[in-house]
Amino acid sequence: MQFSKSNFSEWFTDVLSEAGIMDIRYPVKGMPVYMPWGFAILRKIFSYLEGQLEDAGHEQALFPLLLTDNLLAKESHMLEGFSPEVFWVDAEDDGRKLAIRPTSETIMYTMYSLWVQSYKDLPLRIHQTVTCYRQETKATRPLIRGREFYWNEAHTVHATREDAEKQIAAGVDIYSKVYNMLGISFLPFVRPEFDKFPGAEYSIAFDTLLPDGKSLQIATVHYLGTNFSKPYAILYKNEKNERVPAYQTCYGISMRALAAVVAVHGDDSGLVLPSKSAPIQIIIIPFTKSPEIGEIEFKLKSFGYRCRVDDSGRRAGDKFYHWEAKGVPMRIEVGERELKGNSVKIAMRNGEKQVVKISELDKIGSLFEKYDKSLGEAHADFIEKNTYSAGSLSEIKKGGFVKFGWCGDDECAGKVKEQGVEIRGEIYGKKPVKLKCIACGKDGKEVYAVHPY
RNA sequence: GGGGGGAUGGGCCAACCUGGUAUGCUUCCAGCUUUGGGAGCUGGCGAUUUGAGUUCAAAUCUCAGUCCCCCCA
Numbered sequence: 063m064q065f066s067k068s069n070f071s072e073w074f075t076d077v078l079s080e081a082g083i084m085d086i087r088y089p090v091k092g093m094p095v096y097m098p099w100g101f102a103i104l105r106k107i108f109s110y111l112e113g114q115l116e117d118a119g120h121e122q123a124l125f126p127l128l129l130t131d132n133l134l135a136k137e138s139h140m141l142e143g144f145s146p147e148v149f150w151v152d153a154e155d156d157g158r159k160l161a162i163r164p165t166s167e168t169i170m171y172t173m174y175s176l177w178v179q180s181y182k183d184l185p186l187r188i189h190q191t192v193t194c195y196r197q198e199t200k201a202t203r204p205l206i207r208g209r210e211f212y213w214n215e216a217h218t219v220h221a222t223r224e225d226a227e228k229q230i231a232a233g234v235d236i237y238s239k240v241y242n243m244l245g246i247s248f249l250p251f252v253r254p255e256f257d258k259f260p261g262a263e264y265s266i267a268f269d270t271l272l273p274d275g276k277s278l279q280i281a282t283v284h285y286l287g288t289n290f291s292k293p294y295a296i297l298y299k300n301e302k303n304e305r306v307p308a309y310q311t312c313y314g315i316s317m318r319a320l321a322a323v324v325a326v327h328g329d330d331s332g333l334v335l336p337s338k339s340a341p342i343q344i345i346i347i348p349f350t351k352s353p354e355i356g357e358i359e360f361k362l363k364s365f366g367y368r369c370r371v372d373d374s375g376r377r378a379g380d381k382f383y384h385w386e387a388k389g390v391p392m393r394i395e396v397g398e399r400e401l402k403g404n405s406v407k408i409a410m411r412n413g414e415k416q417v418v419k420i421s422e423l424d425k426i427g428s429l430f431e432k433y434d435k436s437l438g439e440a441h442a443d444f445i446e447k448n449t450y451s452a453g454s455l456s457e458i459k460k461g462g463f464v465k466f467g468w469c470g471d472d473e474c475a476g477k478v479k480e481q482g483v484e485i486r487g488e489i490y491g492k493k494p495v496k497l498k499c500i501a502c503g504k505d506g507k508e509v510y511a512v513h514p515y
Numbered sequence: 516g517g518g519g520g521g522a523u524g525g526g527c528c529a530a531c532c533u534g535g536u537a538u539g540c541u542u543c544c545a546g547c548u549u550u551g552g553g554a555g556c557u558g559g560c561g562a563u564u565u566g567a568g569u570u571c572a573a574a575u576c577u578c579a580g581u582c583c584c585c586c587c588a
Contacts, residue, residue, distance in 0.1 A: 071585085079526090087525095089564085089582060199516085201584085349551055379552030397551060480588095 065330050070274040074325060075204070081333045081387050083324065084204045092202035092209030099388055102341035104212065104320050108191055110243055110338060111214055111315060114236045120187040120216055125169045127192075130158040133168040136293040140168060143260025147196040149209075162195045167261070167312065170217050171294040178308060180299050181221050185229070189216035205321035206278065206515055213316035219296060219308045223287070226309035230266065230285050233313040234490065237268060237281040240315065245336045245438035246270055246322050247445045248280060249463060251487035251510060256472060263287040266490045269512055271445050272325045275461030277486070277512030280322050283313040326441050333389025334411050336437055337430040344369040345385045347378060349397025354420075358396060358406065361423055386411065391433055392426070412436055455500055458483055461513050467497030467506040474501035483511040 065080070067073045078084040083100030096104065112122060128151065135141045144164040151160040163169055170188070178186060191214045198209050216233065220226040234250055241248055248270040258265040262284040269277045290296065291307040298308050327334040337343055344367050348355045355371060362369040372381050378395075385393060395407040400417070408426070409415045410433050418426065448462030458464045459481045468474060468485060475485050478501065488494060488509055495508035 075584090086583080091582065347551090375550085377550050377552080377554060379550095380554090382552055384553090395551075399551080482588095 065328075065332060067273060067328065067330055070272070070325075073328075077324060077328055077332055077387075078204055081324075081389060083320070083333075086204050090209075092198055092207070094204045094208065096212075099341065100320070103323070103335065103339055104317060106339045106341060107240070107244065107319050107323070108214060111236070111240050111319075112189070112191065114239055115187075115189050115214070115216060118187075118232055118236055119185075120189045120218075122190060123188050124190055124192070125166055125173070127163055128160050129163060129169050129172075130155065130160060132158060133172055134161060136168065137261050137290055139260035139289075144196070147198065149195050149197055163192075164196045165194055165314075166190070166192070166215055167217070167290060168294075171290050171296060171310075174217070174219060175295045175297075178219055178296050178298050181301060184219055184221045184298060184308065185225060186219040187216065187229075188218075189214055203515070205317050205324070208317075211316050213314050215312060215314040217310070217312045219291070219310050221298065221300070221308065223309050226287075226311050227285065229311045230283055231491075233283040233311065234266060237283070237313070237315055240319065241268070241270075241280070241322075242438070243336065243338050244319065244323050245434055245441060246280070246326055247438070247442045249445075249486075249510065250490040252490050253487045254470070254475065254485055254509070256475065257485075257487070259284045261286060261289045263289065267486070269463075269486055269510075269514075270322055270326070271448055271462060271512075272322070272515070273444075275448060275513065276515050277463070278318060278322060278325075278515045280318050281313070281315040284311060286310040286312060326444075327437050328389070331383070332387030334437065335389035335391055336434050337391045338434075340389065340391050341368065342370050342385075342388075342390050343367050343430070344392045344394055345381075345390045346371040346394045346396060347381050347385075348373060349378065349395065350401070352396075352401060354401055355396055358394070358420060358423070361420075365424060365427075367426075391430065452500065455481055458500070458511060459513070463510050463512060465508055465510050466500040468509045469499035469502055469504045469506035471499070471502065471504075474499055477501040478511055483513050485509050485511045486514075 065073050065076050081099065082097045084094045085097055086094040088095050134145065148164050149162040151162060153160060174186065177183065193210050193212050195210055198207055200207065202208055218229050220229060248268040250266055250268050253265040253267055259282065264285050266283040267279050268281040270280050272278055287309060288307040290310055296308045297305045299305055323336065323339060324333060327336065344362055346355065346359055346369065348371060359369055359371050382393070389411060391411050393409045395409070400406050404421070405417050405419045407415070408418050408429065410429060412433055414433070450462065450464060452458040452464050452466045455477065458466060458478065464483065478485055488507060497506055497508045498504065499506035
């Protein structure tokens, strides 16, 4: 099957199914099934993420799915922000209504209140990889907007504001590493007031561009200050023996990371996987039955590659199309011709081909490096070409990242929205650039806007 | 939030207007012959989205629900 990426929406749905990533036929709205290949890729991405989190001092835990209505209500923004989307369970517990988590703050912080007693307990950094549930009314889309979403959320507690804000930077850094590994470029924005997380003092969100020029939010990092520690009583005793509220952060990254990998790197033949995210990195296609095939596989595995021999009875061309659709980065062809020269033929998923001596297979690491680099560069190029400045309201809806001045006023943001794009904010960590507001002409700062998913 | 379109074996589709035995391709399964870019032949399994209504009779007409897709806000 050939896919045409020129119709991106259709291409995305077709590829998810043909590559064995998602099956959207499960008959509950917004809840598609992760098929084995798709889930394997997702787990590769999340394992890498979890490793980075643990290297940075986080510990993994697992909190319950259900919460009671009064827990959600403790922080008023939480209640307002999430209650329209909460799935309520048709059962009560001691007169309390039970809800399925739309996110885990209230659940985790109820326990944090018990766990945090002294400044010696801080910082506390815990993460979990779970599914959350929101009754989306908008149209759902597999991996992009579901009513069930798979994500990793980290929640940290600190003694001081400075320490917590350092953690914000650390969170941004961890997520940057994940997307760097995936060859996906993005911009980190400080969200405007109207778009921050309910209960956050400020929110940072990563946006990337998909091939159709629309933007996808692919990670969020929130500074909570003491907005939650006060209502949830996450208090610690400082060195002066005073009980004071702690400072908190939380950050999350979801299966949208997989959506971005599929959408950004894929082509008309199917998926193209960055090598570290590929469940199978090397597929060996034998044209002959020789003991040397097994030896080559053993050798590659001993070098640490995830490698498989396709010895199914199908024809070679069939196998090529199959593994190309699944995005396997490297194909190795071995037959009489190659073995005569003590070599194999290597074809990378992005089209690079060469013949390599079997004795030199230990050097293929450089092929993966080159391959990953070219994927990353292609997307960085794409983002650069689709970022531009606008001087007037009529110029802002071309798609991509558009930058212009904004005074910070909601009314002016509304005028921007009328054009079909939404303000995502200033770039995190960058000095504000003074610029007159595109809507009212008053003093403002440079912000970016996008056409969001 | 508003509007539009759609749903028939695993996938794509015909029949629907004009009610009466559900079409073809593909996938899948079995067998034989094949195997350096999607193999051929033979045989086989498998479907009218759900609920109600109209009718002697519903894939087809009517109403409602569910899910999917598209457009606008």
